[in-house]
Amino acid sequence: MDYDALFRTQLDALKTEGNYRVFAELERFRGAFPRAKNHGAGAEEVTVWCGNDYLGMGQHPDVLEAMHDALDKCGAGAGGTRNISGTNHSHVLLENELADLHGKDAALLFTSGYVSNWAALSTLGARLPGCTILSDSYNHASMIEGIRHARCEKRIWAHNDPEDLARKLADLDPDAPKVVAFESVYSMDGDIAPIAEILDVCEQYGAMSYLDEVHAVGLYGPRGGGIAEREGLMDRVTLIEGTLGKAFGVVGGYITGSTELVDFIRSFASGFIFTTALPPAVAAGAVASIQTLKGAEGTGLRARQQRQVARLRAKLDQAGIPHLDNPSHIVPVMVKDPVKCKMLADFLMERHGIYVQPINYPTVPKGTERLRFTPSPLHDDGDIDALVGALHSLWSQCALARAVA
DSSP states (O other): OOHHHHHHHHHHHHHHHTOOOOOOOEEEOTTSTTEEEEOSSSOSEEEEOSOSOTTOGGGOHHHHHHHHHHHHHHOSSOOSBIIIIIOOHHHHHHHHHHHHHTTOSEEEEESOHHHHHHHHHHHHHHHSTTOEEEEETTOOHHHHHHHHHHTSEEEEEOTTOHHHHHHHHHTSOTTSOEEEEEESBOTTTOOBOOHHHHHHHHHHTTOEEEEEOTTTTTTSSTTSOOHHHHTTOGGGOSEEEEESSSTTSSOOEEEEEOHHHHHHHHHHOHHHHTSBOOOHHHHHHHHHHHHHHHSHHHHHHHHHHHHHHHHHHHHHHHHTOOBOOOSSSOEEEEOOOHHHHHHHHHHHHHHHOEEOOEEOTTTSOTTOOEEEEOOOTTSOHHHHHHHHHHHHHHHHHTTOOOOOO
């Protein structure tokens, strides 16, 4: 059996469809975000326009100082799982900061946001007798995998549709456990869930609410607690999940909730129990990042980011570049063709020193391919003008349809 030939057949099909992923090999310049050195084809220095380090906190001097201090004190790794020698003082401090951020009794760290969703949802579904998980149809792959691994009953409800959720909850046993899983900001379209209405339905039918705030923590709310904080709803959400790898600028995931809920996940989630703990330096950097974003500097960074998002949208509208209108910081420019999407991304990198990753199937449905831009407070007005100018030129060269004003 020629296994490599079997692999090549499927890889060749991906390439033919225009859905084969090519990684950009970058080297970020410390203190110069969003600039990076490009080790691949194209311009030697690029401006990163698709990063998830939404506020540039991965370059913040307080974060770097905290990580250096922890590295000097504790060394590189945690040295074990949380249960076996791996719980460092920095982990405990970070969990306290996260619980405080979301107004919850407790928090629990994971090695990534993917793992926190996968582990928490799979544990809830598997360990709650007779549980049904109800999942928004646009939920992230990590949530879908967690629900699949739970092997419990599941229902898919129409995206951001509380009425459809209510209909599906009404069909279930009122005395059985139910978990409603959804996101606040959806990363590909940038739309925001009607959290209050969803919580009304959860409370009406006695369902636990599971809110993924991955693309909102640090960015929304008076202290960066996310959309639920901004809307004064955190106390009504049973479990809030988030990441340290986006607006907080490091790596890791977490959940927050009641003491009993968090202890339950801690005690039964294999994705927590059997994996090495985050390095103490990462935890210390995350503490510094969260503390900064809770304060006045964080308020200023959020305000500037929102200004730059609005400016980019206005400039795209002036140039007739089609983009999805949404209330978040995510700006999806719609191409709707995988080959052209990749071609545009290559041209931007090669000719203009602009890096944006093409977003194709299976991340988004076929026919909705896009370039996903994420303006930060550190992208200046000149960066925005250069980006829109490059898109304007390429849109004409590639004979792409303009948006109608």
